[in-house]
Amino acid sequence: MNKRIAVLAGDGIGPEVVRAGLRVLDEIAQKYGHQFETKQALIGGCAIDATGLPLPQETVDICKQSDAILLGAVGGPKWDTLPGEKRPEKGLLDIRKELQLFANLRPVSVFSSLSDASTLKKEIVKDVDLMIVRELTGGIYFGEPRERKEVDGEEVAIDTLKYTRSEIERIIRKGFELAKVRNKKVTSVDKANVLESSRLWREVAEDVAKDYPEIELEHMLVDNAAMQLIRSPKSLDVVVTENMFGDILSDEASMLTGSLGMLPSASLSAIGPSLYEPIHGSAPDIAGKGIANPLATIASVAMMLKYEFSLEKEAEAIEKAIDAVLDAGHRTVDLAQGEAARSTDEMTELVIQQIKAEAFV
CATH class of the missing domain: 3.40.718.10 (Isopropylmalate Dehydrogenase)
Structure with a gap:
């Protein structure tokens, strides 16, 4: 399978967790023989800084030419004083309208290993x-x-x-x-x-x-x-x-x-590519510290494979890998209860290694 994915990393921890999601997607591509072509585009505060607009037309065009969209997060205190039409969140509202992303699916599943969290x-x-x-x-x-x-x-x-x-x-x-x-x-x-x-x-x-x-x-x-x-x-x-x-x-x-950092989402389109993103927001207070939980974004990649590309076994491989990593006791700082917290990169690598270790379904 050869698919094009628009990548809208956005603000705050968005670039960090999106990078994690793309690393996992690359592993899936290698293991199952797919090719995913990605193209970066601007949305939110970073788009305002670069173009003066929360959703540049170039971003809309890139999204419409893609098969799916992976988004990180938008917003932060830097842009809080801007008028409503110029705020980062307006970029999200506009992309939903442009692509008719009418149905937001938010699965809520409690992993057995996190029931105490x-x-x-x-x-x-x-x-x-x-x-x-x-x-x-x-x-x-x-x-x-x-x-x-x-x-x-x-x-x-x-x-x-x-x-x-x-x-x-x-x-x-x-x-x-x-x-x-x-x-x-x-x-x-x-x-x-x-x-x-x-x-x-x-x-x-x-x-x-x-x-x-x-x-x-x-x-x-x-x-x-x-x-x-x-x-x-x-x-x-x-x-x-x-x-x-x-x-x-x-x-x-x-x-x-137990944490906003665990939940993925899919926003399904009526006319074209759908959008996949974690629900946790930009978390500017921890941006750049390397401690953001990447699992919601990685799970959003699994949703993309399942709902957009009908790659059920590939999506299941990611879901099983997340479950196995958590069952082994690994936690990021938002989930840790006495355990040594893993960094964003460490948690991502653990998921990748688990995917590598899984036999083909």
Whole structure:
């Protein structure tokens, strides 16, 4: 297989963890006889510094000409005083719109060897395996009008929460399709007791459910969903929700695993290449120290191989390698509980050596 991958390393620890992911991808290419051509492009703060824009057109063009996109992270205090349209995060919002990255998949799996790393009781998090499906191109992050103005002598800020039936239907349907190959249960999260957009969301979910009679559908208000993620996460399987709710709930769910540094994500496109990234952000406080956890980015590479290129055994080889490294007791600083912490490069090398040692599937 010969594929082109756009690499958007971004800011903070982004370049460090992306470098780790690419090292693992190179090992997979050598072991399984594939060729992955990578091309670097700018996004976020580094793009602002170089071009004045958080998402240059050149980056958009490179992404559209690629088969998949690997992203690190964007943002940092250096750019915090810029206006909203010029901030690094605007680059993320714009790339989602440009490529119609409408479905964000965030698997939350607790490795047995890390069940003690969570702040929750071991019996609560042990064997948790759920998938959060977040709508990514609609809702309050993109709605218009979006402005600040003066009304009756007082400053007012306005954000608009807007969804169309078609936007809701395609993300709900994605949730049901995933449930077909999992445990056949969809939890649709909304705020239908208050928001009109959520009432439409719930109606559409009921309509889509008619096409999947084998799938159980339950509705859950977002405040209850936040509670159930902590109280009873094993009762959930596929959780599908709108943009802002998904943003908050998926970060909450990440702590079931003990660290943001463990969770990958995939943002699936309606028109072209999809984007794969860790969910942990740029972590500017540890950037350049060589201690960032690379496992979320390495797992994002596995998701890319699985979802974008249908390379199931290659993805499984990475997942097994991560599991084996953790089972052997190796930890980065965010996971260490008395053990000597491994550096970013050391953890990456351990995964690579494990892949080398694995027999072909």
